[in-house]
Amino acid sequence: MAFAYSDVNLPIRETTINAHRDSWERIARPGRWWTGAERVEIARLQRAARHFDPAKSSILPEAAVFAIQKLVVDNANLNRGFYDETITAPGMSEDRYIELVAVVVHALSVDEFHRALGIPLEPLPDPQPGDPSRQRPSAAEQKWSWAPIVPKSGLPPELAQHYGPLEWGANVLSALSLIPENLGWLHDLSEAHYLSFREMRMPDPLRAISRPQIELIAARVSALNECFY
Amino acid sequence: MSHVNLLGRSGSDDQYELSAAVDVAVDSGVPHGRLLLQFCDAAVGRRANLAEIRAAVRRELGDTAAIEAAANIANFQRMVRIADGCGIPLDDRTKEASEGWRDQLGLHQYASAANTA
Numbered sequence: 639m640a641f642a643y644s645d646v647n648l649p650i651r652e653t654t655i656n657a658h659r660d661s662w663e664r665i666a667r668p669g670r671w672w673t674g675a676e677r678v679e680i681a682r683l684q685r686a687a688r689h690f691d692p693a694k695s696s697i698l699p700e701a702a703v704f705a706i707q708k709l710v711v712d713n714a715n716l717n718r719g720f721y722d723e724t725i726t727a728p729g730m731s732e733d734r735y736i737e738l739v740a741v742v743v744h745a746l747s748v749d750e751f752h753r754a755l756g757i758p759l760e761p762l763p764d765p766q767p768g769d770p771s772r773q774r775p776s777a778a779e780q781k782w783s784w785a786p787i788v789p790k791s792g793l794p795p796e797l798a799q800h801y802g803p804l805e806w807g808a809n810v811l812s813a814l815s816l817i818p819e820n821l822g823w824l825h826d827l828s829e830a831h832y833l834s835f836r837e838m839r840m841p842d843p844l845r846a847i848s849r850p851q852i853e854l855i856a857a858r859v860s861a862l863n864e865c866f867y
Numbered sequence: 868m869s870h871v872n873l874l875g876r877s878g879s880d881d882q883y884e885l886s887a888a889v890d891v892a893v894d895s896g897v898p899h900g901r902l903l904l905q906f907c908d909a910a911v912g913r914r915a916n917l918a919e920i921r922a923a924v925r926r927e928l929g930d931t932a933a934i935e936a937a938a939n940i941a942n943f944q945r946m947v948r949i950a951d952g953c954g955i956p957l958d959d960r961t962k963e964a965s966e967g968w969r970d971q972l973g974l975h976q977y978a979s980a981a982n983t984a
Contacts, residue, residue: 648930654938709952715978716951739952747945754910754937756918784954810869810946813953824949831942841877846931850877850897852939856870857888858907859943861972866979867869867950867957 657830666763674765681745699729714864788815956983
């Protein structure tokens with residue numbers, strides 16, 4: 639079974655292990671715009687980029703490969719021009735870009751957990767067969783993100799709850815909502831690596847490090863990445 | 868950098884020094900703050916001293932805390948890329964709450980500041 643951590647002498651929470659397994663299952667399944675094989679390939683190139691290996695791909699569009707590398711190693715310099723060029727390149731679209739971002743960042747986060755703790759990286763999953771659903775949510779609207787986002791009223795209840803009281807959610811929550819399933823993924827890995835959206839509203843949620851320590855880490859990682867948000 | 872705001876709100880007035888997020892020479896006032904910042908720098912920068920810093924975190928804060936700290940680092944390696952990969956602006960509430968320190972911390976020099984009008 640993936641993420642067994644059998645050789646790791648660390649008390650890793652069950653929630654974290656389950657979220658890592660879930661992430662690998664999500665990566666392997668066909669999405670809305672990429673096949674399972676393409677999604678696993680995106681995760682592979684993400685991993686290569688973090689090792690400064692400019693790996694190539696025989697199945698992804700060239701613009702997708704470049705976007706993965708930018709997201710991983712040059713994320714401080716992403717801008718609207720990069721986005722516009724990417725989504726209009728052959729084989730790309732707004733929807734494919736947003737799905738690619740979700741796969742890159744979640745795979746990266748699981749890998750970074752391992753790297754920070756000195757644990758070998760988990761082998762990437764075998765892709766699952768099937769075609770992408772190619773369904774864009776009808777409620778998607780162009781708002782403040784580069785890509786359209788989906789309001790709470792356009793989401794199924796189990797995903798809409800993640801927006802809390804806001805119709806458009808916090809900007810970082812709705813950013814990947816053009817692929818609505820991303821909201822559940824975002825929440826579950828947040829709960830495992832940081833706090834659940836509910837815990838975020840608590841002054842001192844039950845964790846092994848205090849809320850000020852948690853937020854100091856968050857702020858420092860943001861600064862190292864030159865992230866204004 | 869919304870979490871600088873959350874760091875400030877996690878203590879009483881001015882309890883924590885927010886500029887520690889951008890200048891590790893500054894004492895944040897957060898217990899074990901300096902070591903946690905070193906852990907962030909070593910992990911994000913993939914520095915040669917990562918194993919040494921990680922061992923210090925395990926020794927001084929314990930294994931469970933080291934796991935939580937590593938998970939936090941991993942989480943924000945993800946979140947910054949969502950924010951900047953999607954070009955989102957600051958939420959209105961954070962924008963208002965951070966007026967007093969964004970310039971002070973030099974955040975407007977970041978390329979992604981262009982996403983916030």
